[in-house]
Amino acid sequence: MAKPPVLQHSVNVSLDIDSLFVEPADLDGDPVDVRAVMRSAVVTEAARQLLVTADPEWHAEARETANRLRNELVRERVTAEVEAAMALPVQRTTTWNEKRGEPTSIRELIRLELEAFLNGTKTNRSRDMYDKTPNNLAELIGSVANETMRGELGTVVSAARKEVHKRVQEIIAKNVAAELAKPR
16 A cells, blocks of 8 residues: 655644543543543644644645545455455355355356357256346357347448338339339
C-alpha cells in the first residue's frame, strides 16, 4: 500500500488539563491509563479544531484521501481473504450431499466448469422448462444470434428484404413493359 499523503495544516491545540485527571478510575473502578486519555484528548481536540478552522477545500481533500485509503485497505483485506478461500480444498457432493471424488480447489472447479462450457459438453439442464439460460458456448452463441436477428438487426434485415423485393418488382415491371411495347 502506498504511503498516505501528508496533509499540512497548522493548528493550535488548547486543552483543559484539569479535565484529564478528574477521574483516576473508570466507572468499573479500574485504573485509567493517563497516557491513553491524554492521547485521545489531544487527537480529539486537534480534530475538532481542524474541522472548525480548515477551509472547505481541505475538508473535501481530507475526506477524499480518507475514503481512498479506506477503500485500498478494504480491497487488500478482501483480496487476501478471497485468495485464502480459493486455496482451501472443497469437497464436491452429489445431489444427496454425498461426497463425490477427491477434495479439490475452487480454482480447479472453475477451470472444469469453464472448460465444459467452452467445449459444449456442459448440459446441466434445469427442471424448469421455461429457463432459457444457455448451458454451453454453442447455446450462448445461438441465443445471442437469435436475439440479434429478432431485435434491431432483424428489423434492418426485414426492411432491406422489402426494399430488394420492391426493386426487383420495379425491374421486372420495366422489362415486361419493354417487351410488351415491342412490335410483333
